[in-house]
Amino acid sequence: MADGSDKENDGMGCHRNLTPNRDVLAPRSDVVCRNDKVVFVHSQMYVDLCNNLAKVPGRASAVHGLIEAYGLTKELRLVEPRPATVAELTSFHSTDYIHHLRKASAEEDEEKDIDVSEEFGLCYDCPILPGVYEYAAMVAGATLTAAQCLIDGECQVAINWHGGWHHAKKDEASGFCYVNDPVLAILRLRERFSKVLYIDLDLHHGDGVEDAFCCTSRVMTLSLHKFDTGFFPGTGDIQDTGMGRGRYYTVNVPLRDGIQDSQYFSVFNKVVSQTESSYRPEAVVLQLGADGMSGDPMGCFNLTPQGLGRCLELVLDWKLPTLLLGGGGYHVGNTARCWTSLTAQVLGKSLPPDIPEHEHFTEYGPDYELGISPGNRVNHNSDEYIEEVINTVSENLAHVM
Numbered sequence: 001m002a003d004g005s006d007k008e009n010d011g012m013g014c015h016r017n018l019t020p021n022r023d024v025l026a027p028r029s030d031v032v033c034r035n036d037k038v039v040f041v042h043s044q045m046y047v048d049l050c051n052n053l054a055k056v057p058g059r060a061s062a063v064h065g066l067i068e069a070y071g072l073t074k075e076l077r078l079v080e081p082r083p084a085t086v087a088e089l090t091s092f093h094s095t096d097y098i099h100h101l102r103k104a105s106a107e108e109d110e111e112k113d114i115d116v117s118e119e120f121g122l123c124y125d126c127p128i129l130p131g132v133y134e135y136a137a138m139v140a141g142a143t144l145t146a147a148q149c150l151i152d153g154e155c156q157v158a159i160n161w162h163g164g165w166h167h168a169k170k171d172e173a174s175g176f177c178y179v180n181d182p183v184l185a186i187l188r189l190r191e192r193f194s195k196v197l198y199i200d201l202d203l204h205h206g207d208g209v210e211d212a213f214c215c216t217s218r219v220m221t222l223s224l225h226k227f228d229t230g231f232f233p234g235t236g237d238i239q240d241t242g243m244g245r246g247r248y249y250t251v252n253v254p255l256r257d258g259i260q261d262s263q264y265f266s267v268f269n270k271v272v273s274q275t276e277s278s279y280r281p282e283a284v285v286l287q288l289g290a291d292g293m294s295g296d297p298m299g300c301f302n303l304t305p306q307g308l309g310r311c312l313e314l315v316l317d318w319k320l321p322t323l324l325l326g327g328g329g330y331h332v333g334n335t336a337r338c339w340t341s342l343t344a345q346v347l348g349k350s351l352p353p354d355i356p357e358h359e360h361f362t363e364y365g366p367d368y369e370l371g372i373s374p375g376n377r378v379n380h381n382s383d384e385y386i387e388e389v390i391n392t393v394s395e396n397l398a399h400v401m
């Protein structure tokens with residue numbers, strides 16, 4: 001293995017010679033939840049940072065505004081985030097990359113060294129906007145804050161809707177993701193839990209998280225995503241099942257355009273139920289990117305918050321420490337509708353169908369309703385295709401114990 005020890009480390013990029021940057025405490029699975037409150041990582045400064053620098057400007061305040069307008073913030077335990085330290089960021093990312101990101105983020109345009117930046121993926125899809133380092137460090141810090149609350153038994157569910165940046169690699173920004181906060185959270189959770197399950201329901205394959213843990217059985221990554229010629233990131237084929245000790249602990253469920261809630265939940269239910277019963281995780285990280293929603297500008301899947309909600313319900317029924325993260329989602333109103341509905345579901349609250357009057361009310365026209373209806377779109381996932389995917393994944397999972 002990477003560090004030559006017989007103990008299996010996190011398999012952090014088994015093809016890279018790494019030793020964990022910290023003492024891995026004896027994993028414990030007896031974390032008891034002392035407080036049934038749901039932790040919600042939030043501060044106005046955090047929302048302002050995300051508003052200006054995230055993939056979708058203005059989305060953070062729309063999401064928070066709708067959750068607040070429905071009165072859910074008073075049912076949540078709001079915990080302020082703090083920026084991740086360099087030491088925390090380099091528990092996964094390379095020191096060179098983090099130092100370059102911090103330096104480039106502080107520089108004016110003319111000072112920028114373009115070809116060095118290109119080496120770190122900092123161009124095209126991942127421009128170096130002023131303050132991008134502070135933004136990325138705060139998002140990572142927010143996700144780590146949520147993970148710490150789970151480790152400390154402060155709650156059973158912790159939420160950071162502005163996290164979930166699943167494409168970032170050890171030394172490279174990718175897909176508008178600068179720091180991989182899900183990986184940082186999983187590494188932190190692994191200090192207390194011996195087995196962590198990562199589930200990625202974003203439209204796109206969770207390649208950065210899969211890469212980080214492809215060689216270990218201590219973290220199982222499971223991604224449902226669009227997989228088609230030329231679609232970003234191009235990875236996540238069904239036969240990619242991990243390597244070495246991690247073989248069969250990577251699960252990919254490749255789907256086509258037009259899938260709706262019923263088929264999506266059917267494949268999710270069969271694959272994730274078998275995953276849970278064979279792997280028996282002690283903690284879960286669930287990325288709930290909303291770019292698969294009907295009406296999203298990506299225009300690929302045809303899902304609604306009800307469909308994702310059924311997936312969430314199944315995971316919450318396990319009563320495990322669970323970290324919920326956001327991700328993609330490019331229709332601001334629909335993303336706010338989706339994550340508000342899911343937040344209410346975690347709280348066991350049902351919401352009135354009409355969007356309450358609030359600062360961002362105009363985002364929700366012309367119907368001003370919370371629900372999203374599936375579009376009238378061609379579905380390229382035949383039942384036979386779905387059946388074949390389920391059978392192949394099930395055969396692979398038979399090797400997991």
Ligand SMILES: CC1(C)CN(C2CCCC2)C(=O)N1c1ccccc1/C=C/C(=O)NO
Nearest residue numbers: 055125175176202204232289297298328330
């Ligand atoms: C720049 C954005 C992020 C936005 N966008 C669309 C949305 C609507 C109009 C443009 C993209 O396709 N993007 C990307 C561009 C290059 C590579 C990746 C992505 C998206 C990744 C993702 O969502 N992962 O979960």
Ligand SMILES: [Zn+2]
Nearest residue numbers: 202204291328
């Ligand atoms: Zn996405």
